[in-house]
Amino acid sequence: MDVDQKDQHTCRIGEELTSQYRKKLPGVVDRILDSCRQDSCISHVDYDPIPSTESVVGIIDKLREVVFPGYFSKEKLDPVNLSFVLGRTVTMLFELLSQQISNSIRHDCMRYSQECSDCGERGFEAAMALLDYLPEIRDVMAADVQAAYDGDPAAKSHDEIIFSYPGLYAIFVNRIAHKLHEMGVPLMPRTMTEYAHGLTGIDIHPGATIGGRFVIDHGTGVVIGETTTIGENVRIYQGVTLGALSLPKNAGEALRNKKRHPTIEDDVIIYSGATILGGDTVIGKGSVIGGNVWLTQSVPPGTRVIMEPPTLTYR
Amino acid sequence: MDVDQKDQHTCRIGEELTSQYRKKLPGVVDRILDSCRQDSCISHVDYDPIPSTESVVGIIDKLREVVFPGYFSKEKLDPVNLSFVLGRTVTMLFELLSQQISNSIRHDCMRYSQECSDCGERGFEAAMALLDYLPEIRDVMAADVQAAYDGDPAAKSHDEIIFSYPGLYAIFVNRIAHKLHEMGVPLMPRTMTEYAHGLTGIDIHPGATIGGRFVIDHGTGVVIGETTTIGENVRIYQGVTLGALSLPKNAGEALRNKKRHPTIEDDVIIYSGATILGGDTVIGKGSVIGGNVWLTQSVPPGTRVIMEPPTLTYR
Amino acid sequence: MDVDQKDQHTCRIGEELTSQYRKKLPGVVDRILDSCRQDSCISHVDYDPIPSTESVVGIIDKLREVVFPGYFSKEKLDPVNLSFVLGRTVTMLFELLSQQISNSIRHDCMRYSQECSDCGERGFEAAMALLDYLPEIRDVMAADVQAAYDGDPAAKSHDEIIFSYPGLYAIFVNRIAHKLHEMGVPLMPRTMTEYAHGLTGIDIHPGATIGGRFVIDHGTGVVIGETTTIGENVRIYQGVTLGALSLPKNAGEALRNKKRHPTIEDDVIIYSGATILGGDTVIGKGSVIGGNVWLTQSVPPGTRVIMEPPTLTYR
Numbered sequence: 001m002d003v004d005q006k007d008q009h010t011c012r013i014g015e016e017l018t019s020q021y022r023k024k025l026p027g028v029v030d031r032i033l034d035s036c037r038q039d040s041c042i043s044h045v046d047y048d049p050i051p052s053t054e055s056v057v058g059i060i061d062k063l064r065e066v067v068f069p070g071y072f073s074k075e076k077l078d079p080v081n082l083s084f085v086l087g088r089t090v091t092m093l094f095e096l097l098s099q100q101i102s103n104s105i106r107h108d109c110m111r112y113s114q115e116c117s118d119c120g121e122r123g124f125e126a127a128m129a130l131l132d133y134l135p136e137i138r139d140v141m142a143a144d145v146q147a148a149y150d151g152d153p154a155a156k157s158h159d160e161i162i163f164s165y166p167g168l169y170a171i172f173v174n175r176i177a178h179k180l181h182e183m184g185v186p187l188m189p190r191t192m193t194e195y196a197h198g199l200t201g202i203d204i205h206p207g208a209t210i211g212g213r214f215v216i217d218h219g220t221g222v223v224i225g226e227t228t229t230i231g232e233n234v235r236i237y238q239g240v241t242l243g244a245l246s247l248p249k250n251a252g253e254a255l256r257n258k259k260r261h262p263t264i265e266d267d268v269i270i271y272s273g274a275t276i277l278g279g280d281t282v283i284g285k286g287s288v289i290g291g292n293v294w295l296t297q298s299v300p301p302g303t304r305v306i307m308e309p310p311t312l313t314y315r
Numbered sequence: 316m317d318v319d320q321k322d323q324h325t326c327r328i329g330e331e332l333t334s335q336y337r338k339k340l341p342g343v344v345d346r347i348l349d350s351c352r353q354d355s356c357i358s359h360v361d362y363d364p365i366p367s368t369e370s371v372v373g374i375i376d377k378l379r380e381v382v383f384p385g386y387f388s389k390e391k392l393d394p395v396n397l398s399f400v401l402g403r404t405v406t407m408l409f410e411l412l413s414q415q416i417s418n419s420i421r422h423d424c425m426r427y428s429q430e431c432s433d434c435g436e437r438g439f440e441a442a443m444a445l446l447d448y449l450p451e452i453r454d455v456m457a458a459d460v461q462a463a464y465d466g467d468p469a470a471k472s473h474d475e476i477i478f479s480y481p482g483l484y485a486i487f488v489n490r491i492a493h494k495l496h497e498m499g500v501p502l503m504p505r506t507m508t509e510y511a512h513g514l515t516g517i518d519i520h521p522g523a524t525i526g527g528r529f530v531i532d533h534g535t536g537v538v539i540g541e542t543t544t545i546g547e548n549v550r551i552y553q554g555v556t557l558g559a560l561s562l563p564k565n566a567g568e569a570l571r572n573k574k575r576h577p578t579i580e581d582d583v584i585i586y587s588g589a590t591i592l593g594g595d596t597v598i599g600k601g602s603v604i605g606g607n608v609w610l611t612q613s614v615p616p617g618t619r620v621i622m623e624p625p626t627l628t629y630r
Numbered sequence: 631m632d633v634d635q636k637d638q639h640t641c642r643i644g645e646e647l648t649s650q651y652r653k654k655l656p657g658v659v660d661r662i663l664d665s666c667r668q669d670s671c672i673s674h675v676d677y678d679p680i681p682s683t684e685s686v687v688g689i690i691d692k693l694r695e696v697v698f699p700g701y702f703s704k705e706k707l708d709p710v711n712l713s714f715v716l717g718r719t720v721t722m723l724f725e726l727l728s729q730q731i732s733n734s735i736r737h738d739c740m741r742y743s744q745e746c747s748d749c750g751e752r753g754f755e756a757a758m759a760l761l762d763y764l765p766e767i768r769d770v771m772a773a774d775v776q777a778a779y780d781g782d783p784a785a786k787s788h789d790e791i792i793f794s795y796p797g798l799y800a801i802f803v804n805r806i807a808h809k810l811h812e813m814g815v816p817l818m819p820r821t822m823t824e825y826a827h828g829l830t831g832i833d834i835h836p837g838a839t840i841g842g843r844f845v846i847d848h849g850t851g852v853v854i855g856e857t858t859t860i861g862e863n864v865r866i867y868q869g870v871t872l873g874a875l876s877l878p879k880n881a882g883e884a885l886r887n888k889k890r891h892p893t894i895e896d897d898v899i900i901y902s903g904a905t906i907l908g909g910d911t912v913i914g915k916g917s918v919i920g921g922n923v924w925l926t927q928s929v930p931p932g933t934r935v936i937m938e939p940p941t942l943t944y945r
Contacts, residue, residue, distance in 0.1 A: 044700030070359030385674030
C-alpha cells in the first residue's frame with residue numbers, strides 16, 4: 001500500500017498530541033493503585049500465585065491420554081511402546097499433580113492463616129492417590145461410553161463418542177475433580193469443572209457424586225449441584241437442572257455444607273429441560289422424568305412423570 | 316523472594332520422602348497397564364491416530380477465510396493480491412483436507428476391518444468436491460447474513476454479524492460438515508460440529524439438512540438432531556430443540572438411520588425454548604411457534620402456535 | 631513403524647493421480663473468485679482488517695490483571711513490585727486500546743464512507759477514558775464478588791469466585807464493553823461480549839445497563855438484550871432471558887435503537903429458565919420471579935411471581 005494509505009491505516013496523530021495523552025498515564029496508574037488501598041478492593045497481593053488454569057488444563061489432557069490410551073496422543077501407540085509412553089506420562093503427571101495440589105493447599109492455608117507445614121507431603125499423597133484411582137476411573141468411563149452408545153441412535157461408534165461427545169468429557173472431568181474434592185484439595189477441582197463447563201455448557205460441581213453408566217446427551221445448560229447424588233445407569237438430556245430450592249437472601253452461610261440437591265436412584269431417565277430441586281427430593285429407581293417437568297418432591301421407584309402438555313392455541 | 320519464602324512456596328519435602336513416593340510409580344503404571352488388558356478397557360492401541368481436533372480447526376479457519384474473503388485474514392486484501400491469497404489458501408486446503416479425509420476413512424476401515432485400498436483417492440475426491448462446493452456455500456451464507464440482519468434490530472452491520480455472531484458460525488460449520496457427511500466421510504464432520512458446539516452452545520448434527528436464509532439468534536442451548544430437515548428462510552432462537560421422541564432404553568440399534576427428527580418447512584419462526592419432537596412431525600410453511608411450546612405433532616401451513624401462559628400467582 | 635505400515639498410514643496414491651487432481655485446482659480457484667464478483671458475494675476486500683479477536687482477548691486479559699491484581703498474573707505480586715507491574719500493564723493497555731479502538735472507528739467510517747479524520751485522536755481519548763474508569767469498575771466488581779458469595783452456599787471463598795465463576799467473568803467483560811459502547815466504539819464491544827458468550831454461555835449485549843452487586847449463577851443460556859436496564863443487587867440464574875417481544879418479520883430497521891427489552895429494578899431475584907420480555911415491562915423493586923415463569927407485563931414492587939406448577943401425570 002502507498003504512503004497515504006499507510007498513514008490512514010495507522011490513524012496516526014501528531015507527536016505533540018501523543019505525548020500530551022501519554023503524560024496522563026502516571027496519574028491514571030496512581031489512581032488505580034489508590035483505589036486498591038481501600039477496603040472495597042479485592043486483591044491477591046502478597047500471596048503465592050493461584051494454580052493457573054493452563055497448568056490444570058495440561059493435567060486434564062494428560063489424564064485423558066492415560067485413561068483413553070491412543071485416542072488423544074499425537075503418536076501411534078502399539079503394544080511395544082504403550083508401556084513406555086504411559087509410563088512417561090504417568091511420571092510427568094505425578095510431578096505436575098503433586099506440585100499444583102501442594103500450591104493449592106498452601107495457597108488456602110496461607111490465605112486463611114492456618115497451619116501449613118505438611119502441604120508438600122499432602123501434595124504427594126493426593127497425587128499418588130489420584131493415579132492409583134485411574135484404573136477404576138477407566139473401568140467406569142468404559143461403562144459410560146457403552147451406555148452412551150446403547151441409548152443414542154446417532155452414535156456411529158465408540159470412537160466417535162470418546163473423541164467428540166461433550167457429555168462424556170464433562171463426566172470424565174467430574175470423576176477426576178470429585179476425587180480431588182473428596183481428598184479436600186481446594187480450588188483445583190472447581191477450576192477443572194469450570195473449564196469443562198466452558199467447553200461443554202455442562203456445569204457439574206466437583207462435590208456431586210455420580211454412579212457408573214452415566215450419560216449426558218447434548219448437555220448444554222445442564223446444571224448438577226454440589227450435594228447431588230446420582231445412582232447407576234442414569235441418562236439426562238440438555239437443559240436438565242438438579243438444583244437447590246429457592247434460597248432466602250444471603251443464605252450462603254446458613255446452608256453451606258448442607259444437602260441441598262436431589263438424589264437420583266438407579267436406571268432413571270430425565271428428559272430435556274426438566275428441573276428437579278431440593279435436598280430431600282428422591283427420584284426412585286427406574287423412574288422416567290419427562291421433558292420440562294418441574295419437580296420439588298420425591299417420586300417412588302418406577303414412576304413415570306410427564307407434564308400435562310400446556311394448552312396450545314392454533315391460529 | 317528470600318530463601319524461606321522460596322522453601323515455603325515450593326512446599327518442598329525431604330529427599331527421602333520424595334523417593335519413597337517415587338518408588339511407588341512403577342507399580343502404579345503396571346496396574347494401569349493391567350487394567351487396560353481387561354475386556355472392560357476401551358483403548359485405541361495399534362490403530363492410526365484419529366484426525367486431531369487441531370488439524371480440523373485449522374481447516375475450518377482456512378475455509379472461513381475463503382468463504383468470507385478479507386474478514387478473517389491477517390493481511391489486508393485488495394483486488395490485486397486477492398487471487399494470490401485465495402489461490403494459496405485453496406491449495407493448502409486441498410492438501411490438508413485430502414490428508415485428513417484419507418486418514419478418517421482409513422481409520423474407520425482399519426478399525427472395522429473393511430477393504431481399505433482406495434482411501435487415498437477417496438480423500439482427493441472428497442477434498443476436491445468440497446472445494447468445488449465453496450462458491451455455492453458462499454452464496455447461501457451471504458443469504459444467511461442478509462436474513463440475520465433483516466430480523467435483528469440489534470445488528471449494527473453485516474460486518475458485525477459475520478465477525479461476531481455465533482449463530483452464523485455454527486451454520487457455516489454445519490454447511491461444511493453436512494457436505495462431508497453426505498460424502499460418507501467418518502469422524503471429521505462430527506469433530507467439526509462438536510467444535511462449533513463448544514464455541515457457540517449450538518449443537519447441530521452434521522446429518523441435519525438446512526435451507527438458505529437460516530438464522531439462529533443467540534443460540535445457546537439449540538439442539539438440531541441428525542435427521543432434521545429445515546426449509547428456506549427459517550429463524551430460530553436460543554434453547555430450541557428439534558429432537559427425537561423419548562426412546563425405549565437401548566433403542567440405539569433399532570432406530571439408527573431412521574428419520575427421528577422433525578421437518579420444518581419454509582418461512583417458519585420458532586421462539587426461544589420451544590421443543591419440537593418426532594420424525595413424523597411437520598411444521599407447515601409460514602408457521603410461528605411461540606416460546607416454550609412443546610410440540611410432538613404436525614401443524615398445517617400458516618399455523619400460529621402459542622402456549623396458553625401458565626397461571627401465575629402474585630403475592 | 632515399518633515401510634508397509636507407513637505406506638498404509640499415508641494412504642498415498644500414484645504421482646499421476648495426484649497431479650491429475652492438482653491440475654484441477656486453478657479452475658476451482660477461478661470459480662471461487664468469480665463467485666465473489668457477483669452481487670450476492672459479501673466480501674471485505676479493499677478494507678483495512680477488522681480488529682482481530684486475538685488482540686481483543688489480549689486486552690481483556692490485561693484489564694483483568696489490573697482490576698483483580700495478583701489473581702491472574704504469572705508472577706507473585708507484593709507491595710514493592712505492585713506499582714511497577716501495574717504501571718507496565720496499564721501503559722501496554724493504553725497502546726493496545728488506542729490502536730484497536732482507532733482501527734475499529736476507522737474501519738466503520740471507511741466502510742460507510744463517512745468523515746474519518748479524527749480516528750487517531752478518538753482512539754487515544756476512548757482508551758484514556760476506559761483506563762480512567764478502571765478504579766470505578768474495580769469497586770463495582772468487588773461488590774459483585776461479595777454479592778455472589780453472600781447468596782451461594784457452594785462458594786468456598788472470594789478467591790474461588792474470582793478465579794473460576796463464569797458469571798463474574800461475563801459481568802466483568804460486559805462492564806468494560808458497555809463503557810466502550812457508550813463511547814460509540816464500533817465492533818470491539820460486541821467482539822468482547824461474544825468472546826465471553828463463547829466461554830460462559832452467557833450472552834449480554836454491550837448495550838445492556840447493569841447496576842452493582844449483580845450476580846449470575848451457573849449462567850449457561852442467559853440472554854440479556856441490548857436495551858435492558860438492571861438495577862442494584864439483582865440475582866439471576868441459568869437460562870434466564872431478558873428479551874424482546876416477538877417481532878414482525880424484517881422488523882430490523884423499524885425497531886433499531888428503540889427500547890425493546892425489560893427494566894429490572896433493585897433487589898430482584900429471577901430463577902432459572904424465567905423469560906421476561908418487552909421494552910415496557912418493569913419488574914418492581916424486591917420482586918422474586920420463579921423458575922420458568924413467562925412474563926410480558928410489569929409487576930409492582932415486592933411482587934412474588936410463581937408459576938402454578940403444571941399438572942404432572944404419575945404412572
